[in-house]
Amino acid sequence: MPELPELEVLRRQAQKELVGRTITGVTVNQPKAINLPVDDYTKRTEGQTICAVERKGKYLALILDGGDALVVHLALGGALVLMDTAEHDPPHTPFVFALNDGRYLHAVNWQLGNISIYETSFLRAPDGPFGQLGPDAWDEISSADELRDAIGGSSAGIKARLMNQAVISGIGNAWSDEILFHGRLHPMTKTSALSDKDFDAIYRAIRDIIGAAIKAGGEGFTDLHGERGTAEESFAVHGREGEDCPGDCGGNVEAMKVAGRTGYLCPSCQKKR
Known part of the structure; x- marks a missing residue:
């Protein structure tokens, strides 16, 4: 998608x-x-x-x-x-x-x-196609503080909040997996349990991961010129169930259901709190 x-x-x-x-x-x-x-x-x-x-x-x-x-x-x-x-x-x-x-x-x-x-x-009316969306994760979130304000603190898990387009727009199943792995956060961690350091890690991961994905032409995406992006080649965990964790923990990538989607993580690196 x-x-x-x-x-x-x-x-x-x-x-x-x-x-x-x-x-x-x-x-x-x-x-x-x-x-x-x-x-x-x-x-x-x-x-x-x-x-x-x-x-x-x-x-x-x-x-x-x-x-x-x-x-x-x-x-x-x-x-x-x-x-x-x-x-x-x-x-x-x-x-x-x-x-x-x-x-x-x-x-x-x-x-x-x-x-x-x-x-x-x-477009940007409250019930318009743009107006119904939360702030854009790339263009409208410019700091960890703004990210924390958008996501808020609740009993909802961080992956579900990142994928909720009314909360923050643009991030879906694949890139939320990659962002949370690089931030070393378990997808089910409640947003109310996240520290300022955690939000800083998520924000930095968004800038790094999304920026690199744009440069690579996206994930398996056919662009306006009919050329296919290669960003999925750099996936650390998404779609890599059973493979060795690319970190140094010695663990393996696992799949889990989150908000009705199949997500991926390394439970050794991304410990649930």
Whole structure:
């Protein structure tokens, strides 16, 4: 599932490649993946120029000059890929956007994702797609103190809080595993039991781990140019059940269920409190 690093890679590429491009045509093959009737959707999209690209958490917004925004949510998977051809496989391509430079923006291998259109002013409204999210873990949390204020102290485990998009946005199952391993914190540790030192460790891990993941192109993620990221090659624990811990503890990586997801940890390094 694409998380913050993957969407940030896409945002940076889209900022360079899509801003200033006009959408000259739209093909919708999966009407359930949009929030309006197809005719209304195309009328509000065609002829509009992309003037900015924004991201919050796992959402991307293409800001249009007519006052609307196309909000992209990749959900369980999928990619936006620029191609020189409009040819596509409809069952696996829910959208194709024709651009005025002769290229086509394809949505491919979609898994429950959507591209909805809203008035730009609604983006950050309390019930808007950005407004419902907690502060972005990369762009809007600039210190350990701000991280502590966002997460708070409760009986909830730290992994569940990191994955709760209404608390802090952008971090999901994979990267929370990596962040907590590097911070040497057990996923089930109650946030009320975390010290200032713990929050500092989590904050530093977010900056280091997410930053490196962005540079590597994300985790198994197909970017705007059709190239695949390699960040998963540096995973210390996620998806590595039974393997030796990459630390010096001599333990093994184990899997456990947390908030309905399968997470990974080294119980020798990440002791539960």
